[in-house]
Amino acid sequence: MNVNLTDPIFHDESKAREHLENLRWPDGPWCAHCGSINVKRLEGKSYTPGALYCRDCRKKFTVAVGTLFERSHIPLHKWVLAFHLMTASKKGMSAHQLHRMLNITYKSAWFMAHRIREAMREPAGSGPLGGENKVVEADETFVGGKSKNRKGDRIPPKEAVMALVERDGACAASMSPTSRPRACVRCCSTRSRMPAI
C-alpha cells in the first residue's frame, strides 16, 4: 500500500478529523454515548470543531469520544501520522523517534506509542487457534538475563514462556505456570524441556 505523507490528513486537523469520521462512521455519524443515529452537527464559532449533538440522550460528542484519542490534547493529525509511522515502519518506531518526527515532547510521544500499541493488541482470548486442516506449532523458551551478568554465581530468574503459532495465522504466548526453569539454565540457556501444558 502506498501512502502519501503529504496527504492533508497528516497535516491538517479538520482533514484528519474528517478522515477519522469516515473510518468510524462510514454510513453517517451515530451517538458515541447511546448509539442513536438521531444526531446533528453543531456548527458555529461557539462549538468545538467536529462537535455533534445527540437528540436522544442530549449529549455532545466528537469522533474522538470513546476512542483512544478522547481527551487528548495532541492534535488529531499528529495521532493519524503517529499511527501511520508506527504501523508502516518495518522495524518499528520508538517513542524517541516519534518525539523527533512529530515535534512533540518525549512524554507525549511515549504516551502515544503506548496507546497505539494497546489499540493494536488483539483482545485476550479472541478465539482458539487451529481447527480443521490448520497446523499449530508449539515451542517454549526461557526469557531472562544471563548468569554471567549477575553478581556471584547465582542462577538468573528466568521465566518459561510458551508460544503457540498457527501457520499463516495468529499466535499466542504466555508464561508457563507449570514449568520452573531452575533445573536447566546451567546446561542450556534458552531452551529446555517443559512439561506439557
Ligand SMILES: [Zn+2]
Ligand atoms: Zn446519544
